[in-house]
Amino acid sequence: MAPLVPMSQPWVEKYRPRQVKDVAHQEEVVRVLTNTLQTADLPHMLFYGPPGTGKTTTALAIAYQLYGPELYKSRVLELNASDDRGINVVRTKIKDFAAVAVGTTRKAGYPCPPYKIIILDEADSMTEDAQNALRRTMETYSKVTRFFFICNYISRIIEPLASRCAKFRFKPLSEEVMSSRVMHICNEEGLNLDAQALSTLSAISQGDLRRAITYLQSAARLFGSSISSSDLISVSGVIPEDVVKSLLAACRSGEFDMANKEVSNIIADGYPVSQLMAQFLDVIVSSDDIPDDQKARICKKLGETDKCLVDGADEYLQLLDVASETIRALFNMPQTLVF
Amino acid sequence: MLWVDKYRPKTLDKVTVHDQVAQNLRKLVSEQDCPHLLFYGPSGSGKKTLILALIKQMFGAGAEKVKLENKTWKIDTGTRTLEIELAMLSSSHHVEMNPSDAGFQDRYVVQEVIKEMAKNRPIDAKGKRAFKVLVLNEVDKLSREAQHSLRRTMEKYSSSCRLILCCNSSSKVTEAVRSRCLNVRVNAPSEDQIVQVLEFIGKKENLHLPAGFAARIAAQSNRNLRRAILFFETCKVQQYPFTSNQVVPPLDWEQYVSEIATDILTEQSPKRLYAVRQKFYELLVNCIPPESILKKLLAELLRKLDADLKHEICHWAAHYEHKMRLGSKAIFHLEAFVAKFMSVYKEFLVATFG
Ligand SMILES: Nc1ncnc2c1ncn2[C@@H]1O[C@H](COP(=O)(O)OP(=O)(O)OP(=O)(O)O)[C@@H](O)[C@H]1O
Ligand SMILES: Nc1ncnc2c1ncn2[C@@H]1O[C@H](COP(=O)(O)OP(=O)(O)OP(=O)(O)O)[C@@H](O)[C@H]1O
Ligand SMILES: [Mg+2]
Ligand SMILES: [Mg+2]
Numbered sequence: 224m225a226p227l228v229p230m231s232q233p234w235v236e237k238y239r240p241r242q243v244k245d246v247a248h249q250e251e252v253v254r255v256l257t258n259t260l261q262t263a264d265l266p267h268m269l270f271y272g273p274p275g276t277g278k279t280t281t282a283l284a285i286a287y288q289l290y291g292p293e294l295y296k297s298r299v300l301e302l303n304a305s306d307d308r309g310i311n312v313v314r315t316k317i318k319d320f321a322a323v324a325v326g327t328t329r330k331a332g333y334p335c336p337p338y339k340i341i342i343l344d345e346a347d348s349m350t351e352d353a354q355n356a357l358r359r360t361m362e363t364y365s366k367v368t369r370f371f372f373i374c375n376y377i378s379r380i381i382e383p384l385a386s387r388c389a390k391f392r393f394k395p396l397s398e399e400v401m402s403s404r405v406m407h408i409c410n411e412e413g414l415n416l417d418a419q420a421l422s423t424l425s426a427i428s429q430g431d432l433r434r435a436i437t438y439l440q441s442a443a444r445l446f447g448s449s450i451s452s453s454d455l456i457s458v459s460g461v462i463p464e465d466v467v468k469s470l471l472a473a474c475r476s477g478e479f480d481m482a483n484k485e486v487s488n489i490i491a492d493g494y495p496v497s498q499l500m501a502q503f504l505d506v507i508v509s510s511d512d513i514p515d516d517q518k519a520r521i522c523k524k525l526g527e528t529d530k531c532l533v534d535g536a537d538e539y540l541q542l543l544d545v546a547s548e549t550i551r552a553l554f555n556m557p558q559t560l561v562f
Numbered sequence: 563m564l565w566v567d568k569y570r571p572k573t574l575d576k577v578t579v580h581d582q583v584a585q586n587l588r589k590l591v592s593e594q595d596c597p598h599l600l601f602y603g604p605s606g607s608g609k610k611t612l613i614l615a616l617i618k619q620m621f622g623a624g625a626e627k628v629k630l631e632n633k634t635w636k637i638d639t640g641t642r643t644l645e646i647e648l649a650m651l652s653s654s655h656h657v658e659m660n661p662s663d664a665g666f667q668d669r670y671v672v673q674e675v676i677k678e679m680a681k682n683r684p685i686d687a688k689g690k691r692a693f694k695v696l697v698l699n700e701v702d703k704l705s706r707e708a709q710h711s712l713r714r715t716m717e718k719y720s721s722s723c724r725l726i727l728c729c730n731s732s733s734k735v736t737e738a739v740r741s742r743c744l745n746v747r748v749n750a751p752s753e754d755q756i757v758q759v760l761e762f763i764g765k766k767e768n769l770h771l772p773a774g775f776a777a778r779i780a781a782q783s784n785r786n787l788r789r790a791i792l793f794f795e796t797c798k799v800q801q802y803p804f805t806s807n808q809v810v811p812p813l814d815w816e817q818y819v820s821e822i823a824t825d826i827l828t829e830q831s832p833k834r835l836y837a838v839r840q841k842f843y844e845l846l847v848n849c850i851p852p853e854s855i856l857k858k859l860l861a862e863l864l865r866k867l868d869a870d871l872k873h874e875i876c877h878w879a880a881h882y883e884h885k886m887r888l889g890s891k892a893i894f895h896l897e898a899f900v901a902k903f904m905s906v907y908k909e910f911l912v913a914t915f916g
Contacts, residue, residue, distance in 0.1 A: 231593075231594050231595040231721065232595060232720050232721045233595050233596065233597040233598075233720055234595065234597075235597070235717075235742075236717065236720050236721070237595070273737075274737060274738045274741045275741055279714070279717070303713070303714035303718075304707075304710040304711045304713060304714060305672065305673055305677050305711045305712070305713070305714050305715040305718075306673060307639065307670070307673050307674075309639065311639070311641065344714055345710055345713055345714060347710075348706075348707055348710040348711070375738065431741055433741055433742065434741050437597050437741075437742075437743070437744055438744075440595075440596075440597060441590065441597065441744045444589050444590045444592065444593065444596070445586050445589050445590065458744065460745045460747055478869075479864075479869050479872045479873060479876075480864075480872075483864065483876075490604065491604055491607075491749065491750040491784075491785045492747075492749040492750065493602060493603035493604055493607065493747045493748060493749045493750065494747070495602070495731065495732040495733045496731070496733050497733040498733070531880070531884045532733055532734075534884060534887055534888055535734060535887045536880070536883055536884040536887055537853050537857065537880075537883050538731050538733060539857065540853075540856075540857065540860070540876070540879055540880040540883050540884075541880055541884075543876050543880065544876060544877050544880035544881075547872075547873045547876050547877060548873075548877070550873070551873055556870075556873070559874065560870060560871070560873075560874050560906070560910070
């Protein structure tokens with residue numbers, strides 16, 4: 224039985240860089256912010272990009288480095304999607320925070336510039352109205368505050384806000400950068416990872432370092448300190464190649480019932496259909512023996528289905544529809560019946 | 563106590579079907595820094611069983627002393643005060659709830675209730691700061707906003723709180739939430755594994771099982787272990803000693819849907835459509851989920867149709883189920899599917915038999 228000791232943080236938090244210079248792969252923003260540490264000059268910022276690429280990390284790090292731990296609380300307001308950010312919050316909470324004059328206290332060793340920072344993490348989940356309400360606030364307090372907007376999708380940020388910011392796109396981490404971060408953690412934790420395992424980890428995490436670290440920690444707990452490529456695959460939930468291949472094989476048989484059986488098994492085994500379809504697409508596209516027009520027909524269906532899944536449609540019915548259309552494409556059957 | 567509860571394995575080393583997953587979980591929580599977990603897999607596959615056993619592994623028997631409360635939360639949104647009532651099952655170490663029960667207000671549950679719980683560390687008997695586990699069921703039913711609201715909470719309070727998320731389809735959980743968890747797939751047990759569980763229960767209950775009986779139940783269960791155990795107990799109540807040709811009674815609603823299938827295969831007319839509507843209403847008022855009705859109806863039709871028609875009909879089923887998600891009245895879409903089926907099928911009959 225586990226004792227009631229305070230839980231320590233998972234590795235993703237333990238290895239979150241505390242300093243801007245340690246943020247990997249995002250050279251441009253690191254350069255600009257490193258400059259800021261000297262000049263104390265900072266525009267409003269907009270960080271966007273896929274999960275696990277360092278957006279939150281970078282914003283928190285620069286805030287700490289500018290003010291130090293003591294002033295942080297009074298100078299930095301972090302609001303994220305877990306806070307209610309309806310119009311009212313924007314109007315009151317942000318205003319209240321922005322309106323209080325910055326003190327002249329300075330902490331030795333920190334630049335402590337004469338403005339406050341408001342970090343709006345996960346800003347893409349703010350309503351348009353709330354974003355509109357922010358425009359005025361930003362202008363009114365532009366002398367004494369700097370805003371950081373952080374989001375996955377820049378298209379969800381209204382243009383008037385976006386155009387007031389210096390925009391930085393956070394790129395998915397490249398294989399080399401990912402590997403070197405992972406190696407660093409392996410050294411600290413005393414893990415052994417061969418070259419193949421390392422490249423597998425980069426491949427399955429698709430540029431998301433948070434995911435890579437979670438896989439690494441899980442594999443370390445499950446399989447000990449020597450971790451192989453297959454250990455990582457088994458914790459990652461990637462769908463095994465033969466599952467995807469046997470779905471295609473069932474479609475190639477032309478038998479609806481075979482395909483239906485395969486689809487039912489995939490669902491019973493709990494594989495996420497959206498991911499299965501991504502892997503199915505790869506297999507279709509790279510098949511040498513499927514003519515282009517058939518490929519096109521299948522891909523079109525996959526696209527439509529993906530949209531349906533996003534709308535919350537049933538996974539079994541959608542996958543069955545894909546399988547059925549694949550059969551019809553492969554056998555040049557018309558899309559709707561003609562009697 | 564029902565057999566499904568009586569024979570639910572209580573500890574990780576007693577979990578038989580997913581023994582590999584169970585062993586892995588034990589290793590994962592052996593240190594205090596395990597990541598958040600997301601369990602996903604079909605209904606009745608054993609997710610809840612694993613989660614409960616895991617919590618017991620983490621906290622010992624204390625986690626089994628749970629109380630069920632209906633709590634009301636007053637939430638000030640600035641313009642008005644919302645009252646949200648939620649059922650919670652809690653021990654001194656963990657809280658379990660189903661935030662999607664709050665419907666379109668689920669965002670507030672995540673922002674107010676869950677965040678507060680994650681923030682506040684419990685204090686244990688010795689006055690030390692402890693950590694707690696929050697189990698959130700059906701996260702695939704959470705709105706996008708609610709899921710977004712979870713993201714930073716999962717990072718910020720990870721030294722005091724672990725989340726265990728549970729859902730049927732992980733496709734419906736946003737990428738950003740999935741990226742913050744170790745994903746644990748819980749596949750439905752195979753028919754053989756189900757047979758083993760049934761035989762185990764049979765032995766404990768001192769029952770004699772005729773050859774092949776357990777296998778027949780397993781075959782009818784759709785690889786859903788809960789269902790298989792329920793069927794088994796129903797059979798026992800209906801007739802014991804078992805006979806080798808004893809029928810395993812299907813679920814009432816499924817029987818009813820097969821009748822609908824027969825209805826629309828035998829006659830395609832506005833009158834029949836109207837009659838079928840009454841039957842759909844009957845099912846819906848009994849809280850049978852509309853997508854389950856549609857899937858069962860499709861399965862019944864597929865058993866009777868020509869290959870060409872199968873393609874056509876499965877497409878329309880997918881089409882109308884999708885519409886149903888976007889719309890608000892399920893009955894329209896169920897009925898539209900039936901009307902479509904009737905017209906396609908009638909055309910086919912005319913073309914084939916004149
Ligand atoms: N560029 C990076 N350099 C170093 N570590 C990183 C980087 N990106 C991500 N990480 C690691 O991944 C974890 C998550 O990163 P972070 O919270 O910054 O992601 P994010 O970009 O804000 O993602 P999301 O959009 O999901 O909020 C960090 O704790 C850190 O361990
Ligand atoms: N490893 C096991 N050995 C024996 N019986 C099991 C095992 N796992 C689950 N069961 C039985 O199966 C039933 C269903 O399992 P459980 O409630 O864990 O499913 P679930 O995946 O949470 O389903 P749902 O998604 O419908 O809530 C349990 O009541 C239990 O009796
Ligand atoms: Mg972030
Ligand atoms: Mg359950």
